[in-house]
Amino acid sequence: MTHNPHHHPGTDLLLAYAAGTLSEAPSLLVATHLALCPRCRAEVAGMEAIGGALLSDADPGTPVSAGLLSNVLARLDGPPLAEAPRRRSMAPGPTPVLPEPLRSYIGGDIDRVRWRRTIPGLHEADISCSGGSVRMMRIRPGMGMPQHTHHGDEFTLVLQGGFTDASGHFLRGDFAATDPSVDHRPVADEDGDCICLAFTDAPLRLTGRFMRWLNPFMRA
Ligand SMILES: [Zn+2]
Structure with a gap:
């Protein structure tokens, strides 16, 4: 499916990725x-x-002008340059849950993930990366994640199932970037485990009423 x-x-995140200035974890x-x-x-x-094109046109040693940069950004606001072809179902066998490049980090598909239980209903698996903390999370159907705030960026990518928070409903492939000032509480869909990939560039801080005591057990 x-x-x-x-x-x-x-766009700023995609631009940083395209420019190669983003560290490994994000x-x-x-x-x-x-x-x-x-x-x-x-x-x-x-x-x-x-x-x-900018690099090949640029005179070495000439700084890129602000006008040039705004031209680039204006073009990026336009329609996509190329429409990716629709994928045809051609591969025999089931589609892997984990796409590349994530699969290489895990050493295989979802069955190779070495989960550990963090709190009831939540399993996590750390992924070794420089430039921040990346982990996989497997959340029990219907479970609300502990309330938390954080100091830096937090990105969440759904790989299987889904969740809902104040900003909407997130399914496979959906990318959530959470503002550090937001105290948010995603709730997993009822129809199966929700599996996500999560990045944080600073330790999470739990804020819920009953969660304070859990803090020592939650890893950054
Ligand atoms: Zn996208």
């Missing part, structure tokens, strides 16, 4: 989203093409 995502990384989230999102793949391909 193919679901084209409705929630995407912001890049893994963006790259895994791209694997599931034809629209953002086309957008990043367009950014890379424009970036390459």
